[in-house]
Amino acid sequence: xxxxxxxxxxxxxxxxxxxxxxxxxxxxxxxxxxxxxxxxxxxxxxxxxxxxxxxxxxxxxxxxxxxxxxxxxxxxxxxxxxxxxxxxxxxxxxxxx
Amino acid sequence: xxxxxxxxxxxxxxxxxxxxxxxxxxxxxxxxxxxxxxxxxxxxxxxxxxxxxxxxxxxxxxxxxxxxxxxxxxxxxxxxxxxxxxxxxxxxxxxxxxxxxxxxxxxxxxxxxxxxxxxxxxxxxxxxxxxxxxxxxxxxxxxxxxxxxxxxxxxxxxxxxxxxxxxxxxxxxxxxxxxxxxxxxxxxxxxxxxxxxxxxxxxxxxxxxxxxxxxxxxxxxxxxxxxxxxxxxxxxxxxxxxxxxxxxxxxxxxxxxxxxxxxxxxxxxxxxxxxxxxxxxxxxxxxxxxxxxxxxxxxxxxxxxxxxxxxxxxxxxxxxxxxxxxxxxxxxxxxxxxxxxxxxxxxxxxxxxxxxxxxxxxxxxxxxxxxxxxxxxxxxxxxxxxxxxxxxxxxxxxxx
Numbered sequence: 200x201x202x203x204x205x206x207x208x209x210x211x212x213x214x215x216x217x218x219x220x221x222x223x224x225x226x227x228x229x230x231x232x233x234x235x236x237x238x239x240x241x242x243x244x245x246x247x248x249x250x251x252x253x254x255x256x257x258x259x260x261x262x263x264x265x266x267x268x269x270x271x272x273x274x275x276x277x278x279x280x281x282x283x284x285x286x287x288x289x290x291x292x293x294x295x296x
Numbered sequence: 297x298x299x300x301x302x303x304x305x306x307x308x309x310x311x312x313x314x315x316x317x318x319x320x321x322x323x324x325x326x327x328x329x330x331x332x333x334x335x336x337x338x339x340x341x342x343x344x345x346x347x348x349x350x351x352x353x354x355x356x357x358x359x360x361x362x363x364x365x366x367x368x369x370x371x372x373x374x375x376x377x378x379x380x381x382x383x384x385x386x387x388x389x390x391x392x393x394x395x396x397x398x399x400x401x402x403x404x405x406x407x408x409x410x411x412x413x414x415x416x417x418x419x420x421x422x423x424x425x426x427x428x429x430x431x432x433x434x435x436x437x438x439x440x441x442x443x444x445x446x447x448x449x450x451x452x453x454x455x456x457x458x459x460x461x462x463x464x465x466x467x468x469x470x471x472x473x474x475x476x477x478x479x480x481x482x483x484x485x486x487x488x489x490x491x492x493x494x495x496x497x498x499x500x501x502x503x504x505x506x507x508x509x510x511x512x513x514x515x516x517x518x519x520x521x522x523x524x525x526x527x528x529x530x531x532x533x534x535x536x537x538x539x540x541x542x543x544x545x546x547x548x549x550x551x552x553x554x555x556x557x558x559x560x561x562x563x564x565x566x567x568x569x570x571x572x573x574x575x576x577x578x579x580x581x582x583x584x585x586x587x588x589x590x591x592x593x594x595x596x597x598x599x600x601x602x603x604x605x606x607x608x609x610x611x612x613x614x615x616x617x618x619x620x621x622x623x624x625x626x627x628x629x630x631x632x633x634x635x636x637x638x639x640x641x642x643x644x645x646x647x648x649x650x651x652x653x654x655x656x657x658x659x660x661x662x663x664x665x666x667x668x669x670x671x672x673x674x675x676x677x678x679x680x681x682x683x684x685x686x687x688x689x690x691x692x693x694x695x696x
Contacts, residue, residue, distance in 0.1 A: 209398060219379075219481075220350075221351045221353070221379075222349050222350075223337050223347070223350045224350035224351055244482070245480070245481045245482060245485065246351055246379060246475040247349055247350035249347070249348075249349050249350060250349055253349065253440050254437050257435040257436060257437050258437065262437060273486065273550065273554065274480075274482070274484070274485045275482050275483075275485050279365065296396060296435075
């Protein structure tokens with residue numbers, strides 16, 4: 200598989216430097232609004248950001264909270280407790296059904 | 297047919313084509329694709345497939361590629377939970393077989409597998425447990441698969457039981473645990489490992505396969521060797537096999553204990569007793585199901601011009617006894633003609649001439665019945681993770 204180590208800086212996505220993106224996923228952009236950068240940088244460590252719009256129609260604040268907790272508690276996502284609220288606010292505002 | 301194309305060009309030079317959005321009825325599964333605004337993208341070694349997620353890669357086979365009796369290797373769906381997917385050099389690859397319930401653990405190379413055991417060729421459907429999740433009502437989170445998280449291939453390999461018996465199985469063996477080379481990005485994320493009960497592991501049809509449709513396994517379908525569990529959902533078909541452990545106690549891993557669970561007793565199919573609790577159990581067999589591949593949904597047929605309905609039906613390993621079509625919302629059903637039976641784990645073709653003598657909408661319902669007596673239901677059995685949608689298919693065509 201072709202992998203693109205994302206070291207080049209392009210806007211907020213420079214913060215993804217530790218994630219290894221695969222070809223194609225750089226076309227996925229989250230809605231530009233407060234909370235996007237913290238959401239994107241945490242989630243993209245383990246998966247492409249298209250998981251977020253893919254599930255948007257199904258989600259509510261409650262189900263996003265459940266998902267974020269699962270990512271932290273079961274999958275070990277490196278999300279600081281103080282970032283959880285901002286991530287939930289962002290996902291609820293822009294990616295809920 | 298309604299088509300709308302969306303072109304995107306990625307900065308990596310990747311070309312994506314938009315697929316066709318297809319409308320859906322409220323209650324019954326549509327025979328066509330999934331949601332609107334689909335993106336087609338070609339992974340290395342694959343033709344453009346419907347992209348559900350880039351990383352880990354989850355790509356669905358378009359309806360047009362499900363029309364052939366054997367789904368082409370470059371069109372076969374791709375499903376991963378974890379993003380670390382190494383390219384494996386077949387010549388240096390080793391598979392370990394061990395665990396507390398074998399007396400002679402061993403390491404096998406691909407050559408050992410290919411030359412040391414009887415070779416088996418078996419046609420079988422591989423279907424993801426969450427195929428058609430996008431059609432759930434109410435909808436559930438997860439990869440939003442349409443109809444194409446499945447395919448049918450001729451798998452070639454050796455029997456798992458022949459390998460296990462060579463290792464000296466102990467009488468206390470309860471489950472066999474399988475690990476593949478795919479790994480998580482973070483060390484704290486649960487590795488993708490699955491287990492089978494002994495009776496299923498020792499079934500003559502459970503294979504370690506190294507070929508698919510007479511070609512080596514594609515990278516994204518588990519090269520150089522993967523598990524084939526005919527009749528059981530794709531979650532057990534562990535790719536890039538590295539470790540096989542036979543153990544006397546239930547496997548406690550996340551992907552058995554927390555994921556791929558269904559309500560106990562809610563569905564027909566084999567029990568996995570050592571993974572069962574009073575509330576939930578591990579998903580096992582594929583349910584009887586069907587897919588109309590022709591015509592595509594919303595096709596406009598020409599009045600008085602002969603037209604034919606065709607597609608596939610399959611189940612968890614008893615074979616298909618009938619596929620019927622209703623044009624009066626399920627009041628009456630007439631049989632279709634079944635194609636050649638390629639084996640009880642294969643899908644079975646069906647066809648029926650359509651009446652194009654009257655203009656207007658033609659609403660069709662299609663249901664399959666298995667030799668085991670299971671029949672596609674009208675209603676969904678709702679479950680939290682969105683598995684086992686095998687509702688009667690509906691299809692609306694127009695005659696004009």
